[in-house]
């Protein structure tokens with residue numbers, strides 16, 4: 001590898017020296033005539049501009065066809081639709097404008113290529129043209145920005161209306177832990193200084209705070225469909241980012257402060273598995289898995305779709321594996337699941353050796 005890099009550096013240095021001597025030659029008065037572009041060179045460059053335009057459009061169409069299927073499926077949260085519309089409209093406008101201006105750029109390069117004896121026209125200004133190309137972007141951008149600001153403030157408005165469930169997402173290198181407020185739906189006080197590894201109080205909950213006693217700590221996030229969730233994020237060590245792509249949600253987790261995000265899941269995991277895009281993705285993934293199983297001779301279980309919480313800040317060597325499964329289910333299923341969980345008082349505070357978590361880590365942490 002080092003040899004290859006050294007060779008590459010040497011080649012690049014050689015090219016740089018060659019180019020420098022050429023510039024030096026060109027800057028001399030007695031330049032040879034073949035170094036100056038003639039009409040035929042200009043014309044060829046004009047054709048090449050068209051060829052490049054075809055290449056740009058070709059690769060665009062190819063990318064849509066080949067990679068379009070990797071986009072996220074329909075949003076699984078109430079605010080997701082508005083977010084997606086904003087994204088789609090912005091992208092469509094950018095796409096149309098770029099397609100037209102790119103074509104014009106290349107066409108003008110061809111049409112007004114240098115010709116012997118032809119001089120460029122000095123054209124100082126045209127008020128009407130200036131007005132048109134100023135006012136159109138102003139109107140379009142103002143519209144997009146206002147719509148964007150409106151969407152942003154609606155999504156980011158975390159409030160206690162509609163009786164939301166309060167859930168803490170706790171980030172640490174390299175896993176997530178979730179905590180529910182329990183019966184009173186209020187999270188007990190916690191601080192990293194109160195972390196007690198011997199007692200498995202890994203979230204640093206305040207034992208003296210009665211609100212903490214019924215808190216439920218889990219390693220798999222369950223959410224009832226149609227009920228608003230207010231997330232409160234904490235980080236133990238470095239910057240992390242709670243990213244839930246299917247819900248169009250992301251919020252940084254910052255050590256020393258609590259950040260918030262709120263959304264309402266609208267489809268259960270089961271319903272999302274019925275989505276055509278998800279079915280196709282599962283099929284494609286399992287095909288790759290099956291091929292891999294044949295080539296390696298190892299049995300690989302087929303993959304099933306699940307909502308997921310990922311970390312979206314490069315927070316260390318196992319960042320890629322920092323994830324937690326999210327299960328959206330009906331209210332009854334959620335209540336049933338919640339009944340089976342033990343509280344902070346029943347686990348850590350009893351001072352026994354049982355683990356603080358209800359569900360043993362479902363995430364394997366790679367090296």
Ligand SMILES: [Cu+2]
Nearest residue numbers: 240311315322
């Ligand atoms: Cu992280």
